[in-house]
Amino acid sequence: MHKGIDLPPPPPFAGLAAHHSLALFLDFDGTLVEIADTPDGIHVPDGMPEQLTALNRALDGRIAIVSGRAIADIRTYLGPVGLLMVGSHGAEMCEAADTSPILSDASRTALAALTAAWPQLLVEIKPHGIAVHYRQEPEAAPAVYTVMDEMAAREGLAARRGKMVVELGPKSANKGVAVARLMAGPPFAGAMPIFIGDDTTDEDGFNAVTSAGGHGILVGPPRPTAAHYRLADPEMVHQWLIL
Numbered sequence: 001m002h003k004g005i006d007l008p009p010p011p012p013f014a015g016l017a018a019h020h021s022l023a024l025f026l027d028f029d030g031t032l033v034e035i036a037d038t039p040d041g042i043h044v045p046d047g048m049p050e051q052l053t054a055l056n057r058a059l060d061g062r063i064a065i066v067s068g069r070a071i072a073d074i075r076t077y078l079g080p081v082g083l084l085m086v087g088s089h090g091a092e093m094c095e096a097a098d099t100s101p102i103l104s105d106a107s108r109t110a111l112a113a114l115t116a117a118w119p120q121l122l123v124e125i126k127p128h129g130i131a132v133h134y135r136q137e138p139e140a141a142p143a144v145y146t147v148m149d150e151m152a153a154r155e156g157l158a159a160r161r162g163k164m165v166v167e168l169g170p171k172s173a174n175k176g177v178a179v180a181r182l183m184a185g186p187p188f189a190g191a192m193p194i195f196i197g198d199d200t201t202d203e204d205g206f207n208a209v210t211s212a213g214g215h216g217i218l219v220g221p222p223r224p225t226a227a228h229y230r231l232a233d234p235e236m237v238h239q240w241l242i243l
C-alpha cells in the first residue's frame with residue numbers, strides 16, 4: 001500500500017505494449033467516464049466505444065470492463081463493443097443474470113423506511129445486489145451506512161462503500177476475484193495485467209494485477225492505494241490509452 005507519496009504517471013502505453021503482451025482491466029465510472037450527479041447522468045465521450053473496440057482488437061481481446069454497474073447497464077452506454085464485461089463488482093461475469101430477490105422482508109421494510117425518511121436517495125437494483133446512492137442527500141450518509149450495514153449482516157452479504165454510495169452484494173465476489181479468474185484462462189493468461197480504476201472497490205483489482213505481475217493505475221487525486229501509478233482523471237486515461 002502506497003500511503004504518503006504521490007505516484008508517477010504510468011510509462012507510455014505504446015512502449016509497454018511494444019514490450020509486453022498486455023491485458024487491460026478497465027473500471028467504468030470515474031475511469032472511462034466522469035462522475036456525474038446521478039448514475040444515469042454520465043456522458044460517454046464521442047467515439048469512445050469505437051476506440052475501445054479497436055484497442056481490444058489490437059490486444060487480441062484482452063480488454064475487460066470491470067464495473068460495479070450491472071452488465072446490462074454498461075451495454076446501454078457502450079453498445080455492441082464486443083468487449084468482455086464483468087459487472088456488479090465481479091458478481092456478474094457474463095453469466096445469465098440472477099434476478100432473484102436478495103432481500104428478506106425485514107430488509108425490504110428497513111430499506112423502505114430509509115428511503116421514506118430521505119426521499120432524495122437513489123436505489124439502484126442490480127442482478128446480484130442493490131446500491132443506495134446519497135449524492136443528492138449527503139447528510140443521509142450516516143443513516144445509509146447504518147441501515148446498509150444492518151441489512152448486510154442480516155442477509156449475509158457484503159456492504160461496499162463507494163463514491164456517495166453503499167452497495168450490498170455477495171461476499172464471495174469482488175473485482176480482484178474476477179480479475180484473478182480471468183487471468184487464469186485465455187486470452188488473458190500469460191499477459192501482463194493492468195487495472196485502471198478510481199474507487200476504493202478498485203483496490204481489489206489493483207492487488208490482483210500486482211499479484212499477477214502487473215500494475216494498478218489509480219485515477220483521481222492521490223490517496224492510500226495499492227496502485228503503482230496515477231492518472232488525474234478520465235481524460236488522462238483516454239490520452240494514455242490513445243483513445
Ligand SMILES: O=P(O)(O)OC[C@H]1O[C@H](O[C@H]2O[C@H](CO)[C@@H](O)[C@H](O)[C@H]2O)[C@H](O)[C@@H](O)[C@@H]1O
Binds near residue numbers: 201
Ligand atoms: O465500478 P464502477 O464502474 O466505477 O461503478 C461504481 C458505481 O458507479 C455508479 O455510481 C457512481 O457513479 C455515478 C455516476 O457518475 C455517481 O452518481 C455515483 O455517486 C457513484 O457512486 C453506479 O451507479 C454504481 O452502480 C456502480 O457500482
